[in-house]
Amino acid sequence: MKVRGKTWKFGDNIDTDIIIPARYLAHTDPKVLGEHCMEPIAPLFPKQVQKGDIIIGGLNFGCGSSREHAPIAIAALGISLVIAKSFARIFYRNAFNKGLALLEADLTGLVEEGEEIEVDLSSGIITCKKAEVTAKPIPAFMVELVNEGGLINYLKKKLED
Amino acid sequence: MGMTITEKILAAHADKEKVEPGEIIEARIDLALANDITAPLSLEEFDKVGAKEVFDKEKVVFVLDHFTPNKDILSAENCKKIREFSKKYRITHFYEGGQCGIEHALLPEQGLVVPGDVVIGADSHTCTYGALGAFSTGMGSTDITYGMVTGRVWLKVPESIKFICTGKWPKWVTGKDLILHIIGMIGVDGALYAAMEFEGEAISALSMDSRFTIANMAIEAGGKNGIFKADEKTIAYMEGRSKRHSKIYESDPDANYREVYTIDVGTLGPKVACPSLPSNVKGAEELKEIAIDQVVIGSCTNGRMEDLEAAAEILKGQKVAPYVRCIIIPATPTIYGEAMKRGYFETFLDAGCIISPPTCGPCLGGHMGVLAKGERAIATTNRNFIGRMGHPESEVYLAGPAVAAASAIKGRIACPEEVV
Ligand code: SF4
Numbered sequence: 348m349k350v351r352g353k354t355w356k357f358g359d360n361i362d363t364d365i366i367i368p369a370r371y372l373a374h375t376d377p378k379v380l381g382e383h384c385m386e387p388i389a390p391l392f393p394k395q396v397q398k399g400d401i402i403i404g405g406l407n408f409g410c411g412s413s414r415e416h417a418p419i420a421i422a423a424l425g426i427s428l429v430i431a432k433s434f435a436r437i438f439y440r441n442a443f444n445k446g447l448a449l450l451e452a453d454l455t456g457l458v459e460e461g462e463e464i465e466v467d468l469s470s471g472i473i474t475c476k477k478a479e480v481t482a483k484p485i486p487a488f489m490v491e492l493v494n495e496g497g498l499i500n501y502l503k504k505k506l507e508d
Numbered sequence: 509m510g511m512t513i514t515e516k517i518l519a520a521h522a523d524k525e526k527v528e529p530g531e532i533i534e535a536r537i538d539l540a541l542a543n544d545i546t547a548p549l550s551l552e553e554f555d556k557v558g559a560k561e562v563f564d565k566e567k568v569v570f571v572l573d574h575f576t577p578n579k580d581i582l583s584a585e586n587c588k589k590i591r592e593f594s595k596k597y598r599i600t601h602f603y604e605g606g607q608c609g610i611e612h613a614l615l616p617e618q619g620l621v622v623p624g625d626v627v628i629g630a631d632s633h634t635c636t637y638g639a640l641g642a643f644s645t646g647m648g649s650t651d652i653t654y655g656m657v658t659g660r661v662w663l664k665v666p667e668s669i670k671f672i673c674t675g676k677w678p679k680w681v682t683g684k685d686l687i688l689h690i691i692g693m694i695g696v697d698g699a700l701y702a703a704m705e706f707e708g709e710a711i712s713a714l715s716m717d718s719r720f721t722i723a724n725m726a727i728e729a730g731g732k733n734g735i736f737k738a739d740e741k742t743i744a745y746m747e748g749r750s751k752r753h754s755k756i757y758e759s760d761p762d763a764n765y766r767e768v769y770t771i772d773v774g775t776l777g778p779k780v781a782c783p784s785l786p787s788n789v790k791g792a793e794e795l796k797e798i799a800i801d802q803v804v805i806g807s808c809t810n811g812r813m814e815d816l817e818a819a820a821e822i823l824k825g826q827k828v829a830p831y832v833r834c835i836i837i838p839a840t841p842t843i844y845g846e847a848m849k850r851g852y853f854e855t856f857l858d859a860g861c862i863i864s865p866p867t868c869g870p871c872l873g874g875h876m877g878v879l880a881k882g883e884r885a886i887a888t889t890n891r892n893f894i895g896r897m898g899h900p901e902s903e904v905y906l907a908g909p910a911v912a913a914a915s916a917i918k919g920r921i922a923c924p925e926e927v928v
Contacts, residue, residue: 373582375552444648
């Protein structure tokens with residue numbers, strides 16, 4: 348599957364308090380969570396972002412709390428994919444469980460903010476203006492999970508059997 | 509090749525002889541935890557999968573600690589949902605009201621975790637229970653739903669990093685200073701995906717309270733879990749708390765480690781993590797110019813008896829500086845009662861402190877001490893990310909209780925020696 352989208356660049360250690368501040372955690376509605384995504388550092392982001400856009404992060408993207416509200420907020424804005432140099436482990440788990448795709452690759456110095464890039468999710472090949480980069484392969488178990496439609500569908504099937 | 513304590517616990521729970529780092533396993537769990545923020549999402553998923561019951565009503569724990577006593581209508585609705593679920597499925601360990609404390613202080617205190625357990629929690633600081641020689645780690649609400657229904661979790665076996673701690677503890681230097689020092693040294697992703705194992709004479713000398721503090725902040729270095737071998741102190745702590753079977757695991761001498769660090773705690777002084785990352789660590793003595801508006805002594809990191817004792821020792825007969833709010837939050841009702849009995853409440857009230865009921869409250873900028881634009885706090889909590897305690901332009905400095913209490917008196921960041 349190929350996705351094409353405009354990039355939004357964020358730095359290293361983008362934590363979950365940035366992705367969705369704790370004061371909004373009493374909400375479970377994805378739409379409300381999306382409206383406050385990245386608010387502490389980029390308050391206009393939710394208004395400006397367009398469906399299919401791609402977030403580019405540096406090291407340790409999603410560090411901090413276990414709040415699933417974080418991938419939910421990102422996905423609610425229609426972000427198709429987050430590409431970062433590395434991800435914090437709970438965020439990594441949560442994103443796949445919630446059906447938000449992640450790829451590990453270092454694009455911070457390669458792409459410019461707003462540049463359009465193309466990503467082949469199955470091969471992990473990322474085509475940007477300056478270069479073609481191959482992302483680290485997604486662990487086989489995660490691929491299986493995604494193919495099953497996320498952890499909850501996987502569980503549903505298990506319960507039906 | 510031998511195995512580490514983490515590998516042994518995981519192998520036992522996956523019914524395997526041996527596991528290796530990187531391997532994906534499905535393990536049995538001894539406990540699944542969620543709180544008033546994360547449980548609502550878990551319960552939504554529970555309904556979606558059409559599950560009829562939880563795998564074991566003794567092994568699912570709900571603690572309503574974050575936005576309670578309820579700060580607004582939404583948080584009250586969330587708690588109501590969890591309460592109704594708990595009634596319907598007769599969940600044994602449902603904590604709210606006067607039974608409720610901050611989850612990671614409450615669970616060990618109530619004997620819900622024993623050495624050798626595998627515990628998963630929809631809260632990143634679930635890693636705290638590693639202090640008891642258990643494997644425990646945080647994950648999201650969906651994973652907890654899976655655990656609640658099946659009694660199992662999928663896990664990637666982590667590599668381990670060993671921290672050998674030697675030397676004698678200087679006065680006023682505790683577990684918080686050590687873990688801040690370590691995070692400063694290896695960075696907020698220095699232990700990404702790894703188990704952090706702590707050992708050595710300085711660890712043996714350390715109280716259980718300080719060990720909980722250290723394990724609690726493993727996640728702040730990106731760690732999957734923090735772990736200590738259960739020793740005499742652990743056994744003494746567990747005495748009379750639980751009837752459940754426990755098992756003490758220990759790493760083999762030839763176990764494999766990604767890295768091994770040796771730290772002489774005798775060389776450490778009081779540490780402070782500056783905004784806006786827990787790895788931004790400096791000596792407290794370098795920060796004496798930093799004026800503060802608020803002090804928070806509490807949280808799952810440092811809201812235990814030892815922490816309140818240190819704060820009381822420093823605040824005794826002193827006054828909180830003008831225009832500074834000093835909020836003290838005993839982490840559980842038991843700690844609250846004990847602090848009162850010991851006379852600490854009188855000390856705190858005389859000094860002009862505010863005593864809060866057990867809650868997460870200001871730690872995550874929820875309520876009970878949210879910061880205004882431009883304000884600055886020193887807190888014994890575990891995160892100082894942008895906007896963590898309130899306005900995006902407020903700041904949080906992290907420290908142990910002794911530095912926090914001394915700073916309350918001075919109205920700026922201060923070392924304990926300056927006031928006692
Ligand atoms: S005290 Fe703070 S870190 Fe601990 S569980 Fe509560 S919000 Fe999380």
